[in-house]
Amino acid sequence: MLILIALIPAPTTIRTVQQTIAIAIAIAIPGHARPGGVDIDPDDAYLLSVQDVAIMRAGGIVVGLLSLVGSALANPAIEVFESLNELPQGFTQVRTPKPDTMVSLRIALEHPNQELFEQTLLDVSTPDHPRYGQHLTGSELKYMLKPRDESTESVMSWLDSAKIAAEDIKNDGEWINFRATVAQAEELLSTKFYVYKHNEDKKEMIRTLEYSLPSSVAPHVLTIQPTTRFSRMMNQRSTVHDVTALNEVFGVSAANTKVAPAIPNTELDVKACNASITPACLRALYNVGDYQADPKGKSLFGVAGYLKQYAKVNDLNNFIKKYAPYAAGAKFNAVSVSGPNNPQNTTEDDVEANLDIQYAVALSYNVNVTYYSTEGVGELVPDLDQPDKATGQNEPYLDFITYLLSLPKDKLPQTVTTSYGENEQSVPPKYAKKVCSMFGELGLRGVSVLFSSGDTGVGSACQTNDGKNTTRFLPIFPAACPWVTSVGGTFQVQPERAVSFSSGGFSDLFPRPKYQDHAVKGYLKILGNRWKGLYNPAGRGFPDVAAQGYRFHVVDELANKTNPDILVGGTSASAPAFAAIVALLNNARTTDGLPPLGFLNPWIYSIGHKGLNDVTHGGSTGCTGTDIYSKLPTPFVPFASWNATKGWDPVTGHGTPDFKKLLQLSTPGAGWLGIGKGKEN
Numbered sequence: 001m002l003i004l005i006a007l008i009p010a011p012t013t014i015r016t017v018q019q020t021i022a023i024a025i026a027i028a029i030p031g032h033a034r035p036g037g038v039d040i041d042p043d044d045a046y047l048l049s050v051q052d053v054a055i056m057r058a059g060g061i062v063v064g065l066l067s068l069v070g071s072a073l074a075n076p077a078i079e080v081f082e083s084l085n086e087l088p089q090g091f092t093q094v095r096t097p098k099p100d101t102m103v104s105l106r107i108a109l110e111h112p113n114q115e116l117f118e119q120t121l122l123d124v125s126t127p128d129h130p131r132y133g134q135h136l137t138g139s140e141l142k143y144m145l146k147p148r149d150e151s152t153e154s155v156m157s158w159l160d161s162a163k164i165a166a167e168d169i170k171n172d173g174e175w176i177n178f179r180a181t182v183a184q185a186e187e188l189l190s191t192k193f194y195v196y197k198h199n200e201d202k203k204e205m206i207r208t209l210e211y212s213l214p215s216s217v218a219p220h221v222l223t224i225q226p227t228t229r230f231s232r233m234m235n236q237r238s239t240v241h242d243v244t245a246l247n248e249v250f251g252v253s254a255a256n257t258k259v260a261p262a263i264p265n266t267e268l269d270v271k272a273c274n275a276s277i278t279p280a281c282l283r284a285l286y287n288v289g290d291y292q293a294d295p296k297g298k299s300l301f302g303v304a305g306y307l308k309q310y311a312k313v314n315d316l317n318n319f320i321k322k323y324a325p326y327a328a329g330a331k332f333n334a335v336s337v338s339g340p341n342n343p344q345n346t347t348e349d350d351v352e353a354n355l356d357i358q359y360a361v362a363l364s365y366n367v368n369v370t371y372y373s374t375e376g377v378g379e380l381v382p383d384l385d386q387p388d389k390a391t392g393q394n395e396p397y398l399d400f401i402t403y404l405l406s407l408p409k410d411k412l413p414q415t416v417t418t419s420y421g422e423n424e425q426s427v428p429p430k431y432a433k434k435v436c437s438m439f440g441e442l443g444l445r446g447v448s449v450l451f452s453s454g455d456t457g458v459g460s461a462c463q464t465n466d467g468k469n470t471t472r473f474l475p476i477f478p479a480a481c482p483w484v485t486s487v488g489g490t491f492q493v494q495p496e497r498a499v500s501f502s503s504g505g506f507s508d509l510f511p512r513p514k515y516q517d518h519a520v521k522g523y524l525k526i527l528g529n530r531w532k533g534l535y536n537p538a539g540r541g542f543p544d545v546a547a548q549g550y551r552f553h554v555v556d557e558l559a560n561k562t563n564p565d566i567l568v569g570g571t572s573a574s575a576p577a578f579a580a581i582v583a584l585l586n587n588a589r590t591t592d593g594l595p596p597l598g599f600l601n602p603w604i605y606s607i608g609h610k611g612l613n614d615v616t617h618g619g620s621t622g623c624t625g626t627d628i629y630s631k632l633p634t635p636f637v638p639f640a641s642w643n644a645t646k647g648w649d650p651v652t653g654h655g656t657p658d659f660k661k662l663l664q665l666s667t668p669g670a671g672w673l674g675i676g677k678g679k680e681n
Contacts, residue, residue: 078190083210085467088230091196097206099183107176108222108434109147121444125599127607133595135446145174151220158217162188223430273493276551279324279362285493288659293366297591301369301583302413303360306396306420309353310342311371319555324362332369337403339375349559355568356576363580367587374400401438414586414596417579419452419572424477425465440483443599450579452571453479453488453543454503457622462635471635473505473535479542480507485600486542487578488652489549489571497618499549504642504650506539515602519648546652549574581657588667611661615652619643
């Protein structure tokens with residue numbers, strides 16, 4: 001008779017019990033093996049209690065083990081709270097962190113007013129609602145989202161029982177942040193942390209594939225991160241080489257070197273703007289002309305920067321001199337959310353940051369622009385693996401949103417653009433839902449939040465990561481979050497066409513919101529059964545709008561010292577271009593004493609779409625059989641595409657902006673301020 005009760009560790013989780021039973025069977029019954037090895041799937045628990053029990057009895061294993069197992073399953077002391085089915089693609093486990101390495105973790109607490117929060121956000125964002133424009137103050141929002149006292153007390157008591165020092169705990173209302181050693185965090189979360197490295201960028205982070213919480217604590221928690229969050233946020237742009245290669249696909253002549261005139265005017269130079277995009281092209285194409293913002297509006301426009309991208313002042317000055325002389329002397333502010341404050345002496349190119357800031361400043365001239373730098377997931381190197389360093393743990397979205405929400409009204413930007421994203425399935429669902437909700441919090445404060453939709457068309461990897469490897473069109477996060485405005489990409493002018501790399505589709509995590517119900521159902525009716533099973537027809541459809549995203553002139557001395565004027569493409573260009581239009585609209589409203597537009601989507605789908613140019617040509621592509629980032633083989637879906645069509649579609653949304661129409665729709669009777677047509681400043 002074999003005694004194996006000691007194999008079950010404490011505290012006991014359901015998965016631990018399953019693994020222990022499987023190990024017991026493998027040891028006691030030579031030659032017995034279950035499909036998939038000893039890591040038994042939770043769905044097999046019933047099979048264990050019937051099929052394997054008989055085998056265990058036949059092998060003489062003590063049946064007393066089963067009573068312990070039954071007790072653990074019926075009354076587990078802890079429960080698996082978040083887990084990944086497998087290590088995310090591209091990551092490798094490299095070592096065990098030192099037990100005394102410090103980590104910083106955030107606990108999001110449950111609060112009782114989520115439904116009230118979402119309804120209030122929709123009310124203040126819907127034009128025909130009596131509360132339209134009545135955004136909340138920071139204190140009002142914090143009061144609405146206040147967790148129950150018992151939730152705070154339960155979590156604080158739990159941390160205290162783990163001997164987390166009081167000075168290492170910060171209670172911020174809906175979040176409790178704390179610092180602990182790896183050893184403390186492992187005991188607290190009943191898990192094992194490892195250092196993981198990404199195979200491409202070689203960045204390292206301390207993470208785990210699952211963690212557990214006491215059953216008394218779990219009901220009070222939404223998520224604890226960074227734990228299972230393997231960040232792979234990417235800027236949504238193509239390099240100059242990619243753009244040049246696309247010429248052949250789109251039939252654009254690279255030999256045409258003519259550039260649109262720098263002075264803003266209402267006449268579109270079709271030939272020049274088909275060859276490349278400048279601020280003058282966008283001002284003419286989107287009916288901005290010589291309009292400029294009114295400084296009396298005191299409006300603010302925020303540009304989010306991640307991944308150690310820093311906007312260069314000298315590059316902006318050279319860009320303005322060449323392509324937007326009407327904005328001579330224009331500047332931007334730089335704020336560090338985490339990491340260094342926009343250093344100017346870096347050695348790597350900053351194409352993403354320069355693209356965003358150069359077009360934000362040039363198109364929204366006279367609006368105060370701020371570049372918010374959030375360093376992102378920290379890089380772990382051996383000499384930082386010390387007790388006084390909390391490395392590899394900062395979450396860029398959480399850091400950035402938390403910072404913005406802490407700002408008073410007069411410091412809070414009314415418009416924010418972000419050109420980063422990642423596959424939705426790569427983000428832990430509980431984390432994604434919390435971050436998405438926080439973008440909604442910004443909307444409730446009166447902030448218009450815009451994201452690039454992505455550069456993978458219907459998808460690049462086109463395969464689920466749930467262990468089943470199902471062929472699937474993959475949506476992008478945060479672009480598919482229902483509380484942000486997602487911007488797709490176009491190219492060419494008269495007519496504009498959907499660019500093939502413009503990401504779009506339907507969320508697998510977020511259900512379709514009511515504000516887009518009519519528009520999305522119209523597209524699905526036309527689509528019929530095409531691509532059935534490859535997407536979620538009940539999911540949030542994205543993008544919402546679009547703008548040019550191909551062959552943008554950008555000045556970056558570090559990208560090309562011989563000729564710093566390079567061409568860049570991607571929805572990373574589309575997002576700041578559309579956001580600059582929104583910044584002008586918000587400036588007009590605040591100048592007239594009106595509240596800012598805030599969360600845009602209910603307005604766009606009910607009224608604002610009348611001021612957009614419907615894009616009905618072109619479409620997206622994807623699922624080509626090779627991942628565009630890793631170059632690994634992926635599922636091939638012949639002719640995979642979303643097509644641009646009349647009305648809303650999942651590649652260009654409702655279309656591209658017509659500023660004058662949008663101005664009249666958002667701010668009836670707004671004055672028109674001219675830069676001075678044909679006059680250089």
